[in-house]
Amino acid sequence: KAGVTQTPRYLIKTRGQQVTLSCSPISGHRSVSWYQQTPGQGLQFLFEYFSETQRNKGNFPGRFSGRQFSNSRSEMNVSTLELGDSALYLCASSLEGANMGYGYTFGSGTRLTVV
Amino acid sequence: SQKIEQNSEALNIQEGKTATLTCNYTNYSPAYLQWYRQDPGRGPVFLLLIRENEKEKRKERLKVTFDTTLKQSLFHITASQPADSATYLCALFTSGTYKYIFGTGTRLKVLA
Numbered sequence: 001k002a003g004v005t006q007t008p009r010y011l012i013k014t015r016g017q018q019v020t021l022s023c024s025p026i027s028g029h030r031s032v033s034w035y036q037q038t039p040g041q042g043l044q045f046l047f048e049y050f051s052e053t054q055r056n057k058g059n060f061p062g063r064f065s066g067r068q069f070s071n072s073r074s075e076m077n078v079s080t081l082e083l084g085d086s087a088l089y090l091c092a093s094s095l096e097g098a099n100m101g102y103g104y105t106f107g108s109g110t111r112l113t114v115v
Numbered sequence: 116s117q118k119i120e121q122n123s124e125a126l127n128i129q130e131g132k133t134a135t136l137t138c139n140y141t142n143y144s145p146a147y148l149q150w151y152r153q154d155p156g157r158g159p160v161f162l163l164l165i166r167e168n169e170k171e172k173r174k175e176r177l178k179v180t181f182d183t184t185l186k187q188s189l190f191h192i193t194a195s196q197p198a199d200s201a202t203y204l205c206a207l208f209t210s211g212t213y214k215y216i217f218g219t220g221t222r223l224k225v226l227a
Contacts (some may be wrong), residue, residue, distance in 0.1 A: 004158075035217075042219035043159075043204070056214050090158050101147050101166060101208075104215070106158030 002026070004093050006107035013114050018079040021110045025072050025093030032074040033104065034066060037088040046089075049074055050097050081114045088112075117142040121205060121218040129226050134195045136221045138188040138205035143216075145207035148181055150190050153202045153220065162203075163190075195225045 005024040013019050025032050034046040045058035049068035066076040072093075078085055088111050092104035120139045128134050138148070146167050151159035165172045165181045165188070172179045178191040192199050202220040209216075 033215075043206075043217035045214045045216065048214060058214070092158075101164060103149055103161035103164050104151075104159075105161065106151075108156075108158050111156075 004091055004105050004107035006089075006091050006110050008110060009108065010111045011113070013081050013112065015081055015083060015114055017081050018077065019081060019112065020075055020077045021089055021091075021112075023074045023076075023091030023093075023107060025074070025091070026105055029093040029095050029105070030072055031094045031097045031102075032068055032072065033092045033094075034074070034076050035090045035092065036060075037090055037109070038086075043090065046076065048097065055097060078112075083114050086112060086114045117216075119143070119205065119207060119216055119218040121203075121221045123219060123221070125222040125224060127224045127226060128195055130196060132195055134192040134199070134223055134225070136190040136203050136223065138190070138218055140186050140207055143186070143207055143209050144183075144211070145209050147208040148179075148188050149206045149208075149215070150177075150179055150188075151204040151206065151217075153204060159204055192223075195223075197225045197227050200224045 007022045031050045033048040035043045037043045047066050048056045052068045063079045068074045088109040090109045091107045094102040118141045149164045150162045153159040163179045165179050176193045180189045202222045204220040206215040206217045
């Protein structure tokens, strides 16, 4: 079966712009989580969506937002980009939510560079 | 404060030996603990999950132990191979935070 698909793979944006990243989870998976990965901080949790509802949110400013559609596909949006937003953004899908003890299947990520 | 610590120094071992990686945590009561492998430029790949009431889990050459008293998990790769070279991440799920928190990972290099 197809894995988790993230698009685009690479993105270069200018400070102040906004960006939308997309994630298609594994078919049948209802939970999608987003993480930001940087060399200094490792993987930092952004948010989790389950059946179109945001169930949990990390400690990121309101410039970071997301949504999930009825087909479980998810998007995250970052507005007013800052240089510090440069990172690998990873989407992870699981059959049920993290609380059910399922492992995540991660996509290959979107490498965002803000210049 | 809550912390997850993995050895940030790279671990180099000879092919065929057992690699042991450590994940220590403080001020968490994890319900689950997971281990992932990550290769450069790729997303992490799920390896094993162990629950708070389990002491040990095995999968092929992999073994995970979970000691909630010591607040530590050990991840073992037996008969290691150069293809096992990667960064290994541990992640905790706590019902308090209701999310997975990841350690920063340990780089393993298996020398031929």
